[in-house]
Amino acid sequence: MNKNKKIRVMLIDDHAVVRVGFRMLLSISPDIEVVGEADSGESAYQQFEQVRPDVAVMDLSMPGMGGIEAVRRLIARDKSVRVLALSAHEDTAHPRRVLKAGALGYLSKRSAPEELLDAVRAVAAGRIYLDAEIARKLAMHDLGGGANSVETLSEREFAVFIQLARGQSVQRIAEILSLSPNTVGTHLYNIKQKLGAGNQAELTLIAVRNGLIET
Incomplete structure (x- = not known):
């Protein structure tokens, strides 16, 4: 990336106060600018083509x-999309997936x-970035061998599982994930x-036991 070019960031989080905090933090750095915000995955997907950020910071x-x-949908549409995922979860399933x-x-x-500043710069440069604690947990999990039952779910099954765990109906999940109710x-x-x-x-x-949703 051109050293004189600022890293364009899009913030995607459903909590406005979180986006404000991230915007303030990122604005401290002269090489980063926030060029867009979204409060949902759906909104981010709709806005992305117009905003064209270098990095999407995604809750x-x-x-x-x-x-x-x-x-998954953003990258299916454009392989060049660079995403930095943020989460309060302590599990290994979310980072893996x-x-x-x-x-x-x-x-x-x-x-x-x-x-956050280091992570944005790394992702903008096309490098993988994991915070130290997440990297440690992933390494320990791999050393331990085997997968728990949740990790045996396919990617689509995991997406449906999270929605079900949040209390969504089959019909609502079908609408959210663009699937048929039968599927x-x-x-x-x-x-x-x-x-x-x-x-x-x-x-x-x-x-809840696996730390996949907040109580």
Whole structure:
């Protein structure tokens, strides 16, 4: 990237106060500018072509399609999209899946503020960036071997699982993920089989235990 060219950033988070805080933090750096904001994955997808940021800073825990699905759709449309994912979750499933979806970076919202600046610069340069704690957990998980039951879910099953755990109906999930209700029903059956869950309440409990949704 041209050293004299500012890194254009789009902030995607459903909390306005969070976006304000990130905007203020990023504005401190002379080589970064915030050129757009969105409060959902759907809104980000709609605005992206017009804004054309160098880096999309994407919260994963948003209503609607959520961050991972938004990353998948953006990169399916344009392989050059560079995404830095942010999350308050402490699990390893979210970073694994969003990196697999095509994000270049993953940063915990509990990280030091200056780390956001480093992460944005790294992702803008096309480098993978993981905060130290997330990298440690991923490494420990790999050393431990095996996958827990949640990680046996396919990418689409995981997306449906998160929506179900949030209490969404099959019809609503079909609308959010652009699937037919029958397809969602099939995923639901497979999810229950893989996770050993009998109903939606048990799915929610599994998601909470794995740190995949906030209580």
